[in-house]
Amino acid sequence: MFLNNRGSSLIFVVSLAIILNIVFVTVYMTISSTQKKTGVKRLNTNSILLAEAGKEKLYADLNTSTISLTPNTRTQIYTDQVLGTGTFSVSCSTNALVDTVWIESWGKDNTSETGIGVVASVSADAVIPGPPVKAAVTSRPDVELKGSISISGNDHDSSGTPTGDPGVYGVSTCGALDIGGSGSVAGKGSGPFGKKASAAEIAKVAEQGVAVSTSLGSPEAFLGVPAGSLDKYKITESALTLPFHGIRYIESTAGPLHIGGSSGILIIHSPMKNATTHLNATGDFKGIIIVDEMDKMNGNLTVIGAVVCLADFAGAKKFGNGSADIRYSSYVINNLGKFIHDSDKSVKELSWTELKK
Secondary structure (H helix, E strand, O other): OHHHHHHHHHHHHHHHHHHHHHHHHHHHHHHHHHHHHHHHHHHHHHHHHHHHHHHHHHHHHHHOOOOOOOOOOEEEEEEEEEEOOEEEEEEEEEOOOOOEEEEEEEEEOOOOEEEEEEEEEEOHHHHOOOOOOOEEEEEOOOEEEEEOOEEEOOOEOOOOOEOOOOOOEEEEEOOOEEEOOOOEEEEOOEEEEOOOOOHHHHHHHEEOOOOOOHHHOOHHHHHOOOOOOOHHHEEOHHHOOOOOEEEEEEOOOEEEEOOOOOEEEEEEOOOOOOOEEEEEOOEEEEEEEEEOEEEEEEOOEEEEEEEEEOOOOOOOOEEEEEOOEEEEOHHHHHOHHHOOOOOOOOEEEEEEEEEOO
């Protein structure tokens, strides 16, 4: 009986030892596997963070128009850009309206590489390219200056200070230029010249009788964006809040408008191309003003950028009667996105997915 008890105890001890060994091995394998998975996850997290940083840089550069996008094109934006101990590379493709982008951003460190795929909507405010402005005032009809309006195509910075660059013509018109009153025109490093200027002097600062181009057919054509892409900015004059920073599009005769302190793109254009504009303001407007016919520019308004007139009806030749100062600025024209943003972000993320090679 005693021996049987001892044998049972021995069997119990051996069985318990085997069970404990199995438990210990299982725990060890579980811990080891968890550590490995945690390590891999941590490494992948590092590379995802790098990919996220690349995507966020693209958003920031679009918001500030540091970069511009081309319709229906895939572009490599950044390649192996260093951040901390890793790098990121970002490419994106666009649609015809450049209002949607498909982004691939890859983050890479010493041990892993992970990508993210993002679809985002992009406001037109962020991507309107700098149009090929030929003059401080580009006009389809005749340009008839009255009062003391001064026009300069010599280049200026965004504060209206001359850069020293000869810039462009002061006036480019498909019709003729007539300078009256105490108005003046400068451009291409010459001028200013007034109503007593000779034909040779005027030729230095203005081009007349220019062939009508398709770019003068509509605001969209001039800005180089698809037809209808500016429709969402159309408002009535009564809905215009001043000063504004963005794109404002009125489809009827408007004014007087007190646009001093505003920036962006002001469009006053009707389907018949016969909307008349009256501006009466003090201060600066930075950007592009696109109208059918400019009637008056009263006050001490300074336009830093460019003005465009599209009217093609008989008798449309009044450019303006007033005391405005129009100064061409290549910086403003080529960086429109910086002057047309409201405080809202212009890039909004629609979808996100992780990519693996």
